[in-house]
Amino acid sequence: MPATPPDRALGELELAEAAPVPAQRKGSLGEALERLLLGAASVAALVLVWWLLHLIFGTMLMPDPVATIREVLAILLSGTFLVEMAASLRRVLVGFVLAMVVSIPLGIAMGTLRRAEGFFQVPMILGLTVPGLIWALLAIMFFGLSEVSAYFAVAITIMPMLAINIWQGAKSLDKDLMDMSNAFQTGIPSKVMDVILPQLLSHILAATRYGLGLAWKVVVVVEIFGFSSGIGYQIMRAFNLFSMKSVLAWAITFLVVMIFIEFGVIGFLEARATAWRPKAEVWRR
Amino acid sequence: MAYILVERVFKSFRWPDGTLLQVLRGVSFETKEYSITCLLGPSGCGKSTVLNIIAGLERADGGKVEVKGGDTPSGGPCRLGYVFQDPRLLNWKRVDENVAFALKGMGVPKGEWGPRLARYLELVALSDFRRQYPLFLSGGMRQRVGLARALAVEPAVLLMDEPFSKLDQLSARRLREDTLSICRKLSQTALLVTHDVEEAVYLGDRIVTLAARPSVVAAIYENPIPPADRSWDDPRFIEFKKEVLNSVLSVAVEKSSA
Ligand SMILES: Nc1ncnc2c1ncn2[C@@H]1O[C@H](COP(=O)(O)OP(=O)(O)O)[C@@H](O)[C@H]1O
Ligand SMILES: [Mg+2]
Numbered sequence: 001m002p003a004t005p006p007d008r009a010l011g012e013l014e015l016a017e018a019a020p021v022p023a024q025r026k027g028s029l030g031e032a033l034e035r036l037l038l039g040a041a042s043v044a045a046l047v048l049v050w051w052l053l054h055l056i057f058g059t060m061l062m063p064d065p066v067a068t069i070r071e072v073l074a075i076l077l078s079g080t081f082l083v084e085m086a087a088s089l090r091r092v093l094v095g096f097v098l099a100m101v102v103s104i105p106l107g108i109a110m111g112t113l114r115r116a117e118g119f120f121q122v123p124m125i126l127g128l129t130v131p132g133l134i135w136a137l138l139a140i141m142f143f144g145l146s147e148v149s150a151y152f153a154v155a156i157t158i159m160p161m162l163a164i165n166i167w168q169g170a171k172s173l174d175k176d177l178m179d180m181s182n183a184f185q186t187g188i189p190s191k192v193m194d195v196i197l198p199q200l201l202s203h204i205l206a207a208t209r210y211g212l213g214l215a216w217k218v219v220v221v222v223e224i225f226g227f228s229s230g231i232g233y234q235i236m237r238a239f240n241l242f243s244m245k246s247v248l249a250w251a252i253t254f255l256v257v258m259i260f261i262e263f264g265v266i267g268f269l270e271a272r273a274t275a276w277r278p279k280a281e282v283w284r285r
Numbered sequence: 286m287a288y289i290l291v292e293r294v295f296k297s298f299r300w301p302d303g304t305l306l307q308v309l310r311g312v313s314f315e316t317k318e319y320s321i322t323c324l325l326g327p328s329g330c331g332k333s334t335v336l337n338i339i340a341g342l343e344r345a346d347g348g349k350v351e352v353k354g355g356d357t358p359s360g361g362p363c364r365l366g367y368v369f370q371d372p373r374l375l376n377w378k379r380v381d382e383n384v385a386f387a388l389k390g391m392g393v394p395k396g397e398w399g400p401r402l403a404r405y406l407e408l409v410a411l412s413d414f415r416r417q418y419p420l421f422l423s424g425g426m427r428q429r430v431g432l433a434r435a436l437a438v439e440p441a442v443l444l445m446d447e448p449f450s451k452l453d454q455l456s457a458r459r460l461r462e463d464t465l466s467i468c469r470k471l472s473q474t475a476l477l478v479t480h481d482v483e484e485a486v487y488l489g490d491r492i493v494t495l496a497a498r499p500s501v502v503a504a505i506y507e508n509p510i511p512p513a514d515r516s517w518d519d520p521r522f523i524e525f526k527k528e529v530l531n532s533v534l535s536v537a538v539e540k541s542s543a
Binding site: 176180183186187195273277278 | 337340341342365367369371373375376377378386387389390391392418419420421434438
């Protein structure tokens with residue numbers, strides 16, 4: 001008789017199967033709660049600093065946080081808020097989408113075609129340095145005080161930044177995957193949608209974050225110049241009344257919306273877009 | 286009828302520093318129909334380059350490559366399936382979507398995708414994993430996805446570039462056996478590139494050896510042992526392996542003494 005029965009290995013396998021199954025990943029609810037608490041803590045820290053500034057500079061320059069929050073609530077409950085917010089948000093989003101629609105093909109072309117890179121590199125770098133204020137002025141001179149000038153100013157201000165991000169991503173597309181798709185005779189639409197864009201996604205998301213922030217800055221400038229609607233217009237009005245409290249309150253309403261976009265929309269997209277990647281445990285617990 | 290004919294193919298690469306590296310110096314061979322042909326040679330001798338030229342990923346400097354067989358519905362160039370050294374999967378797509386990607390590229394009508402996915406994922410034993418993402422699979426399983434993707438386009442000739450060389454010994458051995466049995470089952474004409482003599486002798490019905498760079502074909506062997514009888518400890522198998530090995534070694538020695 002052999003020293004070890006031949007099916008010893010099988011027995012061990014069964015043992016392994018009887019071992020506890022790894023638990024499902026920690027409930028996403030618990031994770032969400034933790035995130036919420038961390039977010040709340042950072043807001044609390046901010047309010048604390050604000051309150052200290054209020055103590056130092058006085059109500060005139062730095063109204064106290066509670067009164068300002070009350071003002072925010074009053075704004076939210078007033079009928080005008082939704083209208084003003086919708087106007088600003090529409091300008092941000094339309095401008096952003098226009099810029100993105102141009103930047104994606106442009107960035108891909110610059111990253112993959114030597115001639116496109118040579119041609120567009122200088123204008124993009126120059127465009128990056130032109131302040132949104134100048135585009136806003138030019139837009140209003142060209143298109144007057146119409147929605148078009150807001151869309152134009154936003155789109156052209158953020159476009160170079162978006163395109164440069166996507167260009168950087170497109171320069172490091174995986175050659176092996178491109179060869180693979182060529183070997184299977186993949187057509188251009190499938191190559192773009194299935195092979196190229198997924199590799200650029202993290203660059204596009206990063207660009208989206210910067211882009212929306214920048215777009216908001218430009219929109220406020222454009223609106224301050226003489227639009228009669230939008231958050232920027234309301235901020236200007238509050239400024240003319242020298243009501244620091246209202247200036248802050250209107251700005252805060254917009255921040256809240258942007259935070260919602262960051263966590264709700266971009267966060268959701270990011271989570272969906274990275275579901276295929278096992279999560280790396282960078283810092284061992 | 287399904288075969289590849291490679292005739293006096295030349296290829297040089299221009300390196301970024303300007304030097305010219307001649308890789309292929311008139312390589313000629315022909316694949317064997319409904320069988321596996323192995324292209325055997327040392328690392329860096331230009332085996333991948335030969336496959337890339339056949340697949341149209343590189344252009345030869347001179348010579349002729351002819352691929353025949355496996356009529357495509359469009360009457361276009363006939364289909365090749367390519368299994369790469371590393372799996373080269375679209376990691377953001379599920380296993381079945383990766384296979385469907387190749388079907389889309391090759392213009393297979395959408396109605397056929399379902400049955401083909403089922404059939405070829407079953408063949409490589411991945412039916413249970415069809416909805417998983419590649420990065421959650423083991424290296425061996427990922428390579429199987431690559432094999433299913435190449436088979437699913439129902440190629441006239443299946444090209445394989447050292448498909449087992451990055452796997453651990455056990456997975457490699459299993460996948461080698463499975464590849465052999467799948468190719469036999471499908472009567473698949475295949476061209477497999479390898480630097481491993483044992484692998485070439487185990488899988489190849491015809492073995493084409495390349496001399497070191499710049500490469501020419503050194504010898505062509507017909508494997509005397511039928512596939513079903515090829516086993517690692519069979520004396521005939523060992524003998525044939527020695528013969529091929531010796532010829533590969535003698536070519537290498539000639540080169541270095543020249
Ligand atoms: N695109 C390329 N540019 C320059 N040199 C290359 C290129 N592709 C391959 N080579 C060179 O050609 C030789 C053969 O490469 P390859 O066909 O990959 O060899 P093998 O597959 O036999 O290991 C190598 O020396 C490699 O450095
Ligand atoms: Mg190689």
